Amino acid sequence: MxxxxxxxxxxxxxxxxxxxxxxxxxxxxxxxxxxxxxxxxxxxxxxxxxxxxAPQRAPMTYQMTTRGKAVVPHVLAIPVGSTVEFPNDDPISHNLFSLSSNNSFDLGLYRRGAGKAHTFESPGIVNVYCNVHPNMSAVIHVMATPYFSFxxxxxxxxxxxxxxxxxxxxxxxxxxxxxxxxxxxxxxxxxxxxxxxxxxxxxxxLTQHMNKLGKPYQPPSVKDY
Ligand SMILES: [Cu+2]
Structure with missing residues (x-):
């Protein structure tokens, strides 16, 4: 039975x-x-x-934090339509931006604090950089499919x-x-x-990317800290 x-x-x-x-x-x-x-x-x-x-996962709100002159997490996967907040835990200012097509953004220079947010409306890979610190980078995968995992x-x-x-x-x-x-x-x-x-x-x-104006980064100066 x-x-x-x-x-x-x-x-x-x-x-x-x-x-x-x-x-x-x-x-x-x-x-x-x-x-x-x-x-x-x-x-x-x-x-x-x-x-x-594919059906879609409901959009959500995520965080990408600048901390210790790095972006945490370094790789993020989000359902299309989701919002990412970019708090800054550092005592120095950052300027995250992306030139990736359909998902470009520029947060401008921002100090420690809750930071700004951006909503990602198009599926694709978004390369995120800091306009102040050329070594800071992150990747956001904006997913059109609900089936994804690390x-x-x-x-x-x-x-x-x-x-x-x-x-x-x-x-x-x-x-x-x-x-x-x-x-x-x-x-x-x-x-x-x-x-x-x-x-x-x-x-x-490892290739050197350009800044948000498409120009090479200036050599670091004391002012950047
Ligand atoms: Cu920075």
């Missing part, structure tokens, strides 16, 4: 037209050269439906509650770039496809 219960639950679910969903999980690994240490926990994975549109320190990832369908599974890391794999979640909740992804950071070079 006990064994019948899941079967009955299953039949009821089917009768109600309830589709199966699956957890898409696997592992990301890195090809590196000596001295390279990509931050594995900053690896973002997401699923884009191939054909058809890897853990070992590179393992899990994206839950994925309905049946065909998807592009994409992995991104700042040093490792981007790679993808076609996968399918079957109507019975099985996951087919290559879930072990390899990111190649060997060609990564």
């Amino acid at each position: 006990k064994r019948l219960v899941p079967l009955v639950a299953c039949m009821l679910a089917l009768a109600a037209g309830e589709a199966f969903s699956a957890t898409v999980s696997g592992k990301v690994s890195f090809a590196t050269k000596r001295g390279q240490h990509p931050v594995v926990t900053e690896t973002l994975l997401w699923l884009e439906p191939t054909g058809g549109k 890897a853990d320190a070992a590179g393992n990832y899990a994206i839950g509650e994925v309905p049946a369908g065909r998807y592009r599974l994409v992995a991104w890391n700042e040093q490792g770039g981007q790679t993808e794999s076609p996968i399918e979640v079957t109507s019975r909740g099985a996951v087919n496809g290559d879930l072990a992804l390899m990111l190649d950071s060997r060609n990564f070079r």
Whole structure:
């Protein structure tokens, strides 16, 4: 009798037209050269439906804090339409900005305090820099899909509650770039496809970006502190 219960639950679910969903999980690994240490926990994975549109996660409010002349967190993933607040914990002023298309912004120079906020209306990768400190940077992924998750320190990832369908599974890391794999979640909740992804950071070079006016940064001066 006990064994019948899941079967009955299953039949009821089917009768109600309830589709199966699956957890898409696997592992990301890195090809590196000596001295390279990509931050594995900053690896973002997401699923884009191939054909058809993904539902959206409700927009939320997030924070990106300037602290110790760094941006924390360094990588953020947010549903499209979300707002990011930019508090400044430092005793010095910062000026975060982005020139990324469709999501450009310029907070202007701001002192310690709650800071300003910006709402990100377009999906895509937003490269964030500070107009005062060329070494400060962050990345905001504005997601058009609700299916995204960061890897853990070992590179393992899990994206839950994925309905049946065909998807592009994409992995991104700042040093490792981007790679993808076609996968399918079957109507019975099985996951087919290559879930072990390899990111190649060997060609990564730290390049100097321009300031918010598209000009090279001036050499640091005492005034910047
Ligand atoms: Cu700064």
